[in-house]
């Protein structure tokens with residue numbers, strides 16, 4: 001078994017302008033590794049939604065991308081407020097995004113549904129006042 | 141049809157065209173970025189009135205062929221520069237999204 005390639009990113013919660021950079025970087029890395037374009041698209045879009053969520057809703061966090069022979073895993077961990085009702089948050093259209101963020105085109109409540117749509121499995125653990133951990137897997 | 145050819149036919153004004161010889165096919169119209177992320181397809185022409193810096197990342201990640209800003213919307217220099225760097229094509233037009241879409245539809249007939 002060859003070891004996984006691991007990419008690690010700190011996602012700055014103070015800087016909305018650069019939010020999303022880690023995902024754009026992952027897209028570039030996956031391309032260099034010769035990963036198929038459809039896979040790159042799924043991984044980078046799912047990660048972008050999660051990365052933006054960490055900045056908007058959780059004050060930033062950390063992202064890890066692990067590239068194995070048969071799959072890519074994306075792990076997003078934050079110490080934000082947590083998600084009170086995960087089933088509700090997963091529904092298309094549910095959003096607590098503030099107005100200033102909505103005016104930039106976010107807050108449609110489609111990010112988590114997109115993450116589910118673009119990955120083969122998605123697992124959310126969240127505790128109020130402690131934070132949220134999201135693990136997504138895309139099969140190669 | 142390439143992005144260049146399409147832009148010429150529709151008389152679009154270039155903002156950043158680092159990859160004008162990319163192929164374009166199909167159209168997606170929308171301003172809510174997560175909708176665009178969920179629905180826009182690779183090679184689409186993405187018509188929007190959203191002009192902040194995030195359109196560059198969204199265009200890049202969805203792999204659309206180009207962004208067309210409708211209704212005369214423009215971007216600031218930072219957005220233009222980032223688009224050049226990231227290989228994202230952006231045009232603007234005075235036309236509405238509807239006018240742009242119908243013009244694109246008649247091009248592909």
Ligand SMILES: Nc1ncnc2c1ncn2[C@@H]1O[C@H](COP(=O)(O)OP(=O)(O)OP(=O)(O)O)[C@@H](O)[C@H]1O
Pocket residue numbers: 049053054056057058078080081082083089090094095096097105106107108109110111112113132174175
């Ligand atoms: N990391 C997180 N920490 C705390 N709450 C979160 C987190 N991610 C999502 N949420 C909650 O789940 C809701 C739904 O998230 P989702 O990404 O689907 O929509 P959105 O971010 O509000 O809008 P969009 O993604 O369409 O721009 C958010 O509005 C927020 O209340």
Ligand SMILES: [Mg+2]
Pocket residue numbers: 049052053107110111112174
């Ligand atoms: Mg979101």
